[in-house]
Amino acid sequence: MACQSVVAVMDEQALLGLNPNADARYRQRAMAYFEQLKESQDAWEVCAEALAKGIYNDDHVKFFCFQVLEHQIKFRHAGLSAVQQQLIRETLMKWLQCQLMNTQPEKPFIRNKAAQVFALTFIMEYLTLWPKFFFDILSLVGLNPHGVDIYLRTLMAIDAEVVDRDILHSPEETRRNTLIKDTMREQCIPNLVESWFQILQTYQQSHPELTCQCLEVVGAYVSWIDLNLIANDRFVNLLLSQMSVEELREEACDCLYEIINKGMDPVDKTKLVESLCQVLQSVGFFNVEQEEDVDFLAKFSRLVNGMGQSLVLSWTKLAKTGNVKATAETLQAMEAKVPLLLQLLVHEDDDISANIIGFCYEYLHVLKQLPQLTDQQKTNIEAIMLAVMKKLTYDDEYNFENEGEDEAMFVEYRKQLKMLLDRLAQVSPELLLEAVRRVFTNTMQNWQTAPFMEVEVAIRLLYMLGEALPASHGAHFSGDTAKASALQDMMRTLVSCGVSSYQHTSVALEFFETVVRYDKFFIVEPQHIPSVLMAFLDQRGLRHNSPKVRSRVAYLFSRFIKTLHKHMNAFIEDILTRIQDLLELAPPENGFPALLTSDDQLFMFETAGVLIVNGESPVERKQAMMRGLLTPLMDAFRLLLAKLPQETEEERQAALADCLSHAVGFASRTSKAFSNKQTVKQCGCTEVYRDCLQTFLPALSCPVQRGVLRSSVRSFLHRMIICLEEEVLPFVPAASEHMLKDCEAKDLQEFIPLISQITGRGYVFVLDSCSKLSVSPFLQQIFMPLVLAIFEVLARPAEDNDQAAALEKQMLRRSYFSFIQTVTGSGMNEVMANQGAENIERVVFTIIQGAVDFPDPIAQKTCFIILSKLVELWGGKDGMVGFPDFIYKHIVPACFLAPLKPTFDLSDAQTTKTTSLFLHIIQFDCCIFYRHCRSGPEFIQFLQQEYLPSLQVSPEISQELCQVLQQPDVKVLKNYIKV
Template sequence: MDEQALLGLNPNADARYRQRAMAYFEQLKESQDAWEVCAEALAKGIYNDDHVKFFCFQVLEHQIKFRHAGLSAVQQQLIRETLMKWLQCQLMNAQPEKPFIRNKAAQVFALTFIMEYLTLWPKFFFDILSLVGLNPHGVDVYLRTLMAIDAEVVDRDILHTPEETRRNTLIKDTMREQCIPSLVESWFQILQTYQQSHPELTCQCLEVVGAYVSWIDLNLIANDRFVNLLLSQMSVEELREEACDCLFEIVNKGMDPVDKTKLVESLCQVLQSAGFFNEEDVDFLAKFSRLVNGMGQSLVLSWTKLAKAGNVKDAAETLQAVEAKVPLLLQLLVHEDDDISANIVGFCYEYLHVLKQVNRKQRNAIMLAVMKKLTYDDEYNFENEGEDEAMFVEYRKQLKMLLDRLAQVSPELLLEAVRRVFTNTMQTWQTAPFMEVEVAIRLLYMLGEALPASHGAHFSGDTAKTSALQDMMRTLVSCGVSSYQHTSVSLEFFETVVRYDKFFIVEPQHIPNVLMAFLDQRGLRHNSPKVRSRVAYLFSRFIKTLHKHMNAFIEDILTRIQDLLELAPPENGFLALLTSDDQLFMFEAAGVLIVNGESPVERKQALMRSLLTPLMDAFQRPSRGSSFMRINKQTVKQCGCTEVYRDCLQTFLPALSCPVQRGVLRSSVRSFLHRMIICLEEEVLPFIPAASEHMLKDCEAKDLQEFIPLISQITAKFKRQVSPFLQQIFMPLVLAIFEVLARPAEDNDQAAALEKQMLRRSYFSFIQTIAGSGMNEVMANQGAENIERVVFTIIQGAVDFPDPIAQKTCFIILSRLVELWGGKDGMVGFPDFIYKHIVPACFLAPLKPTFDLSDAQTVLTLSECAVTLKMIHLKRGPEFIQFLQQEYLPSLQVSPEISQELCQVLQQPDVKVLKNYIKVRVCLFYPRYTVGSLLLLLHFSKL
């Protein structure tokens, strides 16, 4: 071997040696026989350097994985001998190889097994077992190899081709017939022999058993000898967690529901007799609760199958078995360790889902357990949330699922329980711990999503159904709990107030008190930035919903929030109470109040000008960004504020030529224009051409992608009013898009590729908007050369880009263009374009290997392809049928019978017939829904 190149394998080698090593690796991989020196080095143990050994295995791995079929019989035999000689060396070594070398060796063994077990090496396992015996070093490699085989052959998380799937199925079938009993016996011997001396090998073996039990005969494992051994190992500290996982895999094996019930019940009896139901070791309980969860879910699934099959007797016995596990379920659900509790949620959820006849006592016990576990603990860090806090938030989401399920099973019971907890807590909130107060309000909040609307979630006015919620909301806003000094309680109070904002429509007398809570130190002026930020958003939502009830408070609110709207930082040296993003919501709330108030027009105009003048002044200072443009989306003509918004436009538009923070400025101005199109309607039109001219200068992909929706919005809203403008801007916009798409990018630059894909989609969407807007003249007046260039990009998008969303849009455009220009009075020359380009596109697009009907968008693309063909027939009639039968299809060697069949389907009046015809053809001959050639499908006989 090239010793100098091998020096580059050392992690500390310099760049020159590393490059030489990489080149040497490529040389050995591609050579017909140079790799054999690596095989020799492994077989004879020539090198002691771990990196060289790993290198040799990598070279060998490449030969097996990619070139095995091209190796001679002698070379294939050399690989087998190399592996066995290397393994034999391991048996004699005092110290085992490093784990990363053993893992790589196991991968190479597994690849060799996959390639040769069915043909060249049927005694693979027997050869290894006879060599290894019970040598611990050899057993280690054997077990690692079994796990590597599982990853390649069995693991459902790894995608396989149909050919690989068939091969893997055949491998498993052959193993069941020839060697699985021997493998199971070897596992038993390993578990029994090494549980004291080598616990790490025993754990490895337990992992193997758990992996293989899903597809081998369960009787080989679920027998007294094996289960007793596993149960004995659950009492050994080093083994118990792996043994528990192994039992979990056994329980999860698919099998007859009656047999599954018997298996679970017998296992439960043994576990209970051995005292595991009273286990206190937290680490073990995390595994044990997962096992109990698996047993419970298995029983529920068995009960479901038996009940559906009408097997009353066995279903009743299984239901009894499920009910018997509920005490254990509750014991684990309320455990103080959230990981243990979380592991049992699945069983609890399934239990509530299918067993709606569960008795009230058990329902109530589960409900109380969920309420208890929702409570924060003392260690939760609200100011600096980390991984532990994030895990608890996720755990709370799981508990919410249980609460929702309880609401479906017994809404009255849930409402009664929450009301009891909430009322008791609110009566003593001044002295109660924060976690009790927070969870009481949280439960009220959760009711809104858990209870069906028929139970008053929206305060419909039906007193019988809404009285409980109204009583609790009345208590919440009047008991003073909004003053509780803890971040979590403050946030929960405001979240709940806004969650039930419809309550204030029913009882508006509570609005002033809640407004004060929003505006003072409890909300927008809270000492926590986190609370202030969230309350700013919630305040905006509250105002939007209840603005009709705010008229008496508008000017008072505006006065109280005036300092919160100031754009300059405070002069006292302190940080502003709200960030610029938070201020957006305050401006929005202020705008809603002014526009929707009942003040005279002159007063509204004055208030709006007072609100926006500081903003415009600040905007004109270069140091300020353009972050404050989201004001008010509602129509403003009636309130007399049009002039103020026009002034804003006059102020903001010059910023488009500013070279500083250009991306932020453009984005903000675009956002403002979107809103002004709604607010000012046609009065915004004079500002659009100048804005567009600026936005098309020095564009990036993202700029154009965000600009196109603005033009599409204008097109859809104003239609013919903007036709001259669209005709003027059409080609400059298209050319800007072409220029950006043509810019070179690195092959591995995924971000750039995604930006271009999204821009291409936006471009096609823009063309679709223009084509579908009824303004035929916009594209028609661009000149023949430009039209042809644009339409060719549509053909390219329909056929060449592996993006079904874009393809679908392109076929919609083509269909529309055929409708506009494809008739006898259509555009000159367009019929020829139809026959030369659009018709072939309809047949060539499904030819692409990326055209995959397992994707929903591709299904829609195929439908639009059919619609396009149908539209061509509608516009060209018999001429199109004649073209297909006499010219196009014969040029593809399609038989007359198949051509006639397709043409008959095309002439059916309902386009659904054509859509179904194409889909059925595709699905019939491509069961994995990977679509091949539509042309080839046409050659098959009739259905």
């Protein structure tokens, strides 16, 4: 029954809003009342009184009062008077006293909040106002269960605030926490440890939940207190006895784990681990097979893992010190745990097995460092190998068609096992190779009758050897004869024993993955290529009944063909015939489900391209095969494109547009087969790709689904610029005209790279002795239409707060400047020079504006690069008429005005990345201006007598700057501008 007294004055109406079911009006009033109590100098005291006197029975009101008190302690403690601070202490102790008298404990969420408030008060006052905090609580609580519960919760809350390394603390908080721990060690830790012992001893039968709480506290505090207070016969024997109590054993395990993890001297750590192991073994804990409680075994496995890793750490430290005797003893102790390790590693429960992998991995690392392995150590290695092989096996319940959380967890567990396998390979590659060979050979001999999981894991092990074997065996079928021979034997068995016909998804996938992992095997033994090709092409692979297998095989087949294309000449036409139906465009109205998705078909088209291009057929035959591959796509494209504008349903339109986009994508993917050695022209395929362009370009003028169609055709143009080079140019003006109609900022931003690519390729043509005039006329034709389209989009009004539109315009502006930079830097200055004086001036003014007015460092940097190039091209004696005057009037001022803009902040995070380069450009510009104006003295005179005085620069500084400009060493100017 709660302690009751005079009712404190609280806003009863506001308190109604604390109920979760209260309506919004009451909840709003409760929140306002909470803020009022938090901020008031003394109104919060009503909450303190309510808690101290137990006035309210409503749980939500009690929680509310603790929240108000928590705020005062956390944020306003220093501003409270001594009387108010005393009031908080008295409130907490009175509330605690009430708990001792109550027959029923408070709800857990109230006890947790109370513990937080106790902990905050402790942190604020322990070092100054309340040094007897723990003694006061312990003397009040004694062994009262309700009081002990609050005491233990408070200790855990203190650990969270003071010790928990996952919580970030300020340097001041860190210093305070260190001082608190030091003071606790001096003043009260022995008393706390004694209280824990009494609680553990008193309540292990009557209140197991309190005992578990206390074990958690011991585990939390042991990391920073004197270990001898815990790691002694009295305490450890008590903990070990609780390992046999069903309700306590898991927490006792965790507590022992924390004790084991305590940092200490390596010799002492070995002794501690060994003494614990001896007791645990003597009472039967090492008999893992007899234990049915998997939850406990998971905790026990973690404990054994901690003991093993502690021994490894001790061994590592001792080995470095040269203490031979202690090092040997620690290694002996470590190896004595291997039988237990193996029992846990092979346990059918994967959680139990996963918890021991850390120790297993580190034990193998120790063996790797030993100069020579003993027979027992070799036996241990083989036992671990067999355990790993067994645990890699799927179970019957694994759902291959609909993988969920359990399946995902097993995949992660398999990755851990693979780490062990890799480590085994480092320790003894010979033993691993032999063990895998033995398992693989035995399984393949009986694959027809073996369960799928055994067959899958046998092939999986062969696959994993590819990464596990040391790098020197990367070629797998060369180098070390014994290893190459073993791998070659296993691969020969794999592809000839018929296991590719095994009717299970996992086996089929593993077969093809392994064939492609070891594709170099077929270079050594090409006689196996035909049988493997058939496996890829029939119901075992591309026509398997599982969509998952078909999809993966489409990708793996493309990899297989790419690697072995030189060995495919005899099979090219047969393969193309067999996969012909997989290369068909699946129109939306087709009611039959396609064997492959459009993404999978991309790999098939690329594979077909590789076969055609890299075959040894004459050019005429290659040309015919490529036309045979692409003509059905073009025919289907024309039919679908004609249908698209007639469709009225948007969903149907989208489906047709996707299909058209796929057709373009497939054609584009075939072009990936070409290379510098096998170009489109050399293979006689120029005409068919030009036909593709002719077929696809009309899609640009389609009035519906423009975004999808433009994007796909634009991507195809990008590919053709690379493959067809100047042959593509006749198609671009018409394409550009369509793409510049009714365009948005995003359309232009995606179109500009295409034009820049053509411009860039024009420069490549020059280097290759091709006529740059083939690109230049086109650029002159497209230049102003593109620029005007950009100006028109940038000039469109937008809402002030439309961030997306502003960002799109910024990105378009950057793309525009990048385009101008490409043109000026491509050696085709006549493109701009032939645009007419008015247009040139308009463009150059936008560059100056970009350099000075827009607070975008990336764009500004580009603009100054452009201006530098223009001065270099047109500023000399043979340059453009009138341009030197333009330099004086507009470009020189830009160099001085840009850094004077309020938006140009060298300390700003956005400009920091570009500031040094930006300054370099300004310095570079100044040098170029001086060198490229008709006469240096004229430029200096202009600066001294006209421009710098207009900026109110003093004659002294003007003279100083001009003297620096005339220095031949650019570093002098750089240093001057920095200063």
